[in-house]
Amino acid sequence: MKNFKKLIALSLVMVMSMALFGCMRDESNIIVDDQNNISYTESIYIDKQDYIDMVASVSNDKTKEEIDAEVEEALKDTKVTMIDGREYIYQDSWLNVPSEKSQYVGMTINKDIFYMPLSNAYKIMDDSNSLLSTGGDAELDEAMNKINAMTESLYNIVVVRNVTLPGEIVYTNGEVSSDKKTVTFKGTIKDIIESNGWYAMTAAGYEAYNNDTTAPTVQGLASGDCTSSLKSLFAEDDVAVLSYEFNGVEYQISQSGTEYRFTPVNAQTTNQKEGLKEGENTLTVTDVKGNKTVVTFTYDTVSPTITGAKTGKTYKKSRTIKISDAQGVKKITVNGKVKNLDKLKKSGKKYMIKATKKGKNTVKVTDNAGNVTKIIFKIKK
16 A cells, blocks of 8 residues: 555656646647658647746745746746737747658648547546546545546647648648648647547548548568567558557557557556457557458567576586477577577477587577577586
């Protein structure tokens, strides 16, 4: 219970920090030229007074002078503007994307189509609140109520997307400019969820959307693969990818650098009970028109088993090493030499190796998913 209370306290501090997002704006401008080159600029606006109040709320042990100094230091590199009669602080960032890339995590952007499908963020946040059971502890109940109330404010983040395409926009659920080449989307995160996403298309894009019968293309994973990682898994589509499902359970994709991560949309789903699991899996990727691609693969994060010797041990005579792996052994290396698996003795499903070399011995085993086990031991005859 003590550790659980620490977890709740940490969560409370984190959510309090995020609670200021209730008066936050995320505004970006996306401009696509006729060669599919993309210019992306973004500004994050935070209500200045809310920010000051937040700093004060988590700085109970500091004087007003210390809090003022902390706020001044934090805001020295920000800009200030007025929006709807409120003072906001903000910073800008920008990104230029070459024409080779038009599919992104959570959206499609090219010269004819902008499509940001329904986000699962709301469902993830909403469901996560039911994960922590306080067991009737009054102190924890109060903390959890605060977390739930503050998390609710995240749904009120105001998001603005100004999208400019090189051709005339003919199909959109946003507000089109007078020249019909720029569309503005504005709403809270909750608004985005309820609108089933935002989209804007030129005539060519709308035709491609209406006639789309092509299933998504999955990269980084193929049927029959045995893998220990999904970091390279990503899908592309002529219009936009809507969902990823592992064994019928929907997952949210996110990106960290060049790597991709998958999180169950339903926060109560665990890899041990349902969804992605060790062994045989089926991935189903669906686009916004309902076209599907199915990939059957083996997910294996368990390293091979080596018995008969242990790292750091010294033995007085030769050792019989037994090697096994549930999904199959790909390579065995003994003292730097790769063994021919077809010529090795086997006991059932286990490979058997006789280690006879005096002195240091190294046995390295790689399974079909790329997991590795290595032992280093000595034989002293």
